[in-house]
Amino acid sequence: MQLVLLGGSISRASVMTESRDNENSLIRRVASFARKCLFGILSVGPIPNHIAFIMDGNRRYAKKNNLEEGAGHKLGFTALMSMLRYCYELNVKYVTIYAFSIDNFKRRPEEVQSLMELIREKIEGLIKEESIVNQYGVRVHFVGDLKLLDESVRLAAKRAMVATSKNSKAVLSICIAYTSTNEIMNAVKQSCEEKWEEHKKLGSCGTTNGLIDYAEKVGRKGNNFIGLSDIERHLYTRVTPPPDILVRTSGETRLSNFLLWQSASSLLYSPSVLWPEIGLRHLVWAILNFQRNHSYFEKKRKQV
The missing domain is CATH 1.20.5 (Single alpha-helices involved in coiled-coils or other helix-helix interfaces)
Incomplete structure (x- = not known):
């Protein structure tokens, strides 16, 4: 019974x-x-080609809701997946996210290690066949000074880039171990090295007259050897156009050393919600603001 x-x-x-x-x-x-x-x-109306996100407020969300340490970042990842899905359904070609700043390495070692493990776990999830990047044909690109990362995270990032290299419908740039000042400094350094190599090939090393001869040969005047195009060609973010919209949650209006070079003509949208609380309505509102100001931003962009 x-x-x-x-x-x-x-x-x-x-x-x-x-x-x-x-x-x-x-x-x-x-x-x-x-x-x-x-x-x-x-x-x-016009749909933005590129949206960038500063995912601010994960720790504050956990504290506000009395959650254990790290829970805010896990919920933040869920919010990110929703935002990516909405963007790709809208046919946004490029999405860039600020995942981990170089400055974040200054946090407690236990917190940094926990974040590195979470990042590695989520990166490995991107390789799975059923992952969102494969559902929507997205190529993953990691942006930043990757040599600063733990070897396990760095190798996971390389595997994800290789695994998604044939996806061609959209691009997801993940800024990790990144700051804009580090990116610009690296681009200037590489541009100088490139120009010096060109200079040596022309056989005019070592003298002031040689430098002037070099400038004339490459079509430049005086000592202005490095132009904007040289810097932009060596930026970490060279695979993406400048963002049309830059979203930062938690109501902050600072860029926090993120895409300083690229965002000169971007619409900045700062909803007051913390990152795990972001929803479809916030994305829609950002796009409506972009559409309302589209002609103005296009005009400003042409002037840059």
Whole structure:
């Protein structure tokens, strides 16, 4: 009798679970259909080619909700996956995220190590066939001074770049061990080295007259050997155009050393929500602001 009752209990539980799964599946389908309708309306206007995110507020979210350390970053990753899905459904070609600043290495060693392990885990998830980057044909590009990373994280990043190298519908740039000043400094250094190598090939090393001769040969005047195009060619972010929209959560209006060179003509949107709280409405509002000011930003961009 107990076995019969137990069997009946299992059957009822199974039916209830199946019912909940069907209900959740229906809700997801309805939500997906509603998004398609909304995105269809938004697509009547200009859609940004590139959106960048400063994912600010993960630690504050955990503290605000009395969560254990690290829980905010895990919830922040869930919010990131939602934002990426929305962007790719809207046909945004480029998305850049600020995952880990060089300055973040100054935090407690235990926190840095925990973040490195979480980052490695999430990077390895990008390689899986069912991952969002493979669903939408996204090539992953890691941006920053990667030699500063733990070897396990650095190798995971390389594997992800190789595994997604044939994806061609969109590009996800992950800024890790990154600051804009480090990027610019590296670009200037590489530009100088490149010009010096050109200078040596022309056989005019070692004299002031030689430098002047070199400048004339490469079509430049005086000692102005390095131009904007030289710097931009050596930036970590050279695979992406400047962002149309730069979103920073938690209401902060600082760029915090992120894409300083690239964001001269970008729309800055700073919703007051913490990063794990960001939702579709915030992305829609950012795009509406972009569309309303599109002609102005296009004009400013042409002047740069």
